[in-house]
Amino acid sequence: MASQTPILQLAGVARNFGGLQALKDVNLRIEQGDLRGIIGPNGAGKTTLFNVVTGEFKPSSGKVYLRGEDISGLPPYTICRKGLSRTFQLTRIFPEMTVYDSIWAGANSKARHPWNPVSSAHRLEQIERETLEICKLIGLEEKKEELAVNLSYGDQKVLEIAMALSTKPSVLLLDEPTQGVGGKEVDMIVEVVKKLSEKMTIVLIEHTIDVVMQLCKTVTVLTEGHVFAEGTPEVISADKEVQRVYLGEEI
Numbered sequence: 001m002a003s004q005t006p007i008l009q010l011a012g013v014a015r016n017f018g019g020l021q022a023l024k025d026v027n028l029r030i031e032q033g034d035l036r037g038i039i040g041p042n043g044a045g046k047t048t049l050f051n052v053v054t055g056e057f058k059p060s061s062g063k064v065y066l067r068g069e070d071i072s073g074l075p076p077y078t079i080c081r082k083g084l085s086r087t088f089q090l091t092r093i094f095p096e097m098t099v100y101d102s103i104w105a106g107a108n109s110k111a112r113h114p115w116n117p118v119s120s121a122h123r124l125e126q127i128e129r130e131t132l133e134i135c136k137l138i139g140l141e142e143k144k145e146e147l148a149v150n151l152s153y154g155d156q157k158v159l160e161i162a163m164a165l166s167t168k169p170s171v172l173l174l175d176e177p178t179q180g181v182g183g184k185e186v187d188m189i190v191e192v193v194k195k196l197s198e199k200m201t202i203v204l205i206e207h208t209i210d211v212v213m214q215l216c217k218t219v220t221v222l223t224e225g226h227v228f229a230e231g232t233p234e235v236i237s238a239d240k241e242v243q244r245v246y247l248g249e250e251i
Helices: 046-053 076-081 099-110 121-137 153-165 184-197 209-215 233-238 240-245
Strands: 008-017 020-030 035-039 061-066 084-086 171-175 201-205 218-223 226-231
Touching: 008 046, 020 046, 020 226, 035 046, 035 209, 046 171, 046 201, 076 084, 084 153, 099 121, 099 153, 121 153, 153 171, 153 184, 184 201, 184 209, 209 233, 218 233, 218 240, 226 233, 226 240, 233 240
Parallel strands: 035 201, 035 218, 084 171, 171 201
Antiparallel strands: 008 020, 008 061, 218 226
């Protein structure tokens, strides 16, 4: 019996920048409902991998599949409409927009017929309901009228996740969601990701190993652009070769 088609798959993916090979023959299989961690030292190719998957860069060779469909090199907006969304290592929000409006804009862009002066009141009400549901889901309901620029950095990170959610993804890629965040805000973001993992497939780039251990079912280790190891968090954290990759640091 053939195995189920993975929701996201990379087959022999490489990406070159001139003479630099940032990704080398990457094979990755993400199953429906997985919460996958991607770890590795700086320069391992983690963000480049996300950029190739989401269409920011075309693969130099190999293929990217979403639910079995070849999406290699499609424009980012097309890939987003097919159900794959992401956040960025450096937070990208609209500083002068409110939390509500930031999420509403994404929900409206996903609508079959985005807003125009003759839009039906029913459809606009549906977008408003979806926006409020996301505000509640990610814990920013009480701050929905705040300007994004006035939020704490942790809340800005959560808002960016909410903006990615507004396009109704089935696969969500999170690039360093706890970077630059400390203390209770890390815990807040971890709880948001846990909650979302019950609804969608998540692929997470993360340097904080404690976060990976708390969240991920499977961990993939990248180094020098290729897959170095893969396994459960417990197996990966005990792997001496993985520790060596991290410049000799215990993880």
